Amino acid sequence: MRAASRRQGGTVGWVSSEDDRFPTLALWLEGAPEDHPWRRILEDADMAMFGDPLEEILSTLESARPTRLPSKRKAFREDAAGFLNVRAELNVGYALARSGATITFGGPGKPDYECTLGDGSSAWVEVTTKERDDLRRLHDELEEELRGQDVIVTLRVPRRVVIPKAKRADACRRVVQAVAAERNGSVGLPEVDGSASFTAPSLFGGAWVHLEIGSNLTEHGEAVERALLGAIEDKIDQSRRGNWEPDTVLVLDLARLGLSWIRPKEVWAGRLQAMGFNWAELPFGAVAVVFSDLTHAGFAGACVWREDLPADRAQRLEEQLRYLGFGDSSGSTIRSATRGDAPSDTFDPGLA
DSSP: OEEEEEETTTTTEEEEHHHHHHHHHHHTTTTOOOOOOTHHHHHHHGGGGHHHHHHHHHHHHHHHTTTHHHHHHHHHHHHHHHHHHHHHHHHHHHHHHTTTTTEEEOOSSSSSEEEOOOTTEEEEEEEEEEOOOOHHHHHHHHHTTTTTOOOEEEEEEEOSSSHHHHHHHHHHHHHHHHHHHHHHEEEEEETTEEEEEEESSSSSSEEEEEEESSSSSSHHHHHHHHHHHHHHHHHHHHOOOOOTTOOEEEEETTBTTTTGSSSSOOOOOHHHHHTTTOTTOOOOOOEEEEEETTTSSEEEEEEEEEOOHHHHHHHHHHHHHHTOOOOOTTTTEEEESOOOOOOOOSOOOOOO
């Protein structure tokens, strides 16, 4: 949405009214590709619900002026494909800076953030995300296979995080073949333990796929936890290669991992404790599961930390976790975040 012209340096250029509302975002997007997803915030006033929190995150980091800030601006404008992952990382930096921590962006091969504690020592925070929802992929792939046809398809499937690509392809093939054979009917989809019904023509023209997902979340929760453990294993390898400090706090943003966010943070606290991490082999001082929301800055979540640290290391870890919003460790090995309720289902705003 272009609103006004502005004379700068003897030339006249058009600037967006949203540039004025989100000046830090506009700065961080200077030189970014025209199709960068975050540019939509500057071009469409209706995207302000995503722009306000992002501006807060970026302006807070600008005020904190951490070392290597220019490199993060560069990653922000150049990594259009990973724009949500970059936001998740910066969101944790925002939480640290807002709580008063003195932070530095980590260098190559190091964790994402170095925090300077009250005694002058350093503490480290690594941020990672895990994204997967193969039911969405199945939906999108089937709509693509049915492109050009005039039909409504209802997929009835249990909630799954992972559906192998070959099984999704077989399920799509069954539906396409059934639709080609008759105008109205149904077909079983053993590949995904589900079925599909279809009606032609559709009321709206073109192919429409509707998902009806089963309400049993037990298997889904188990799949989410397996994905979580897999992400931790990946970070263990990275930690060993980079020779990270053993008390590094690992923060995993799972907001886009299926319906992992539907569990209250108190339930996640219990699940993390029940996982029984072997701290003797885990090169982290604490593991946190958090959930961010594109319409808010910050996060909700829970964490668990090791109990067997010497008093001086435990005190430093406690300070580090307070900066992240996780209470203190006195009298408990686990504490939920106090940053509000888990976010609602707003993790796909149509920016991609």
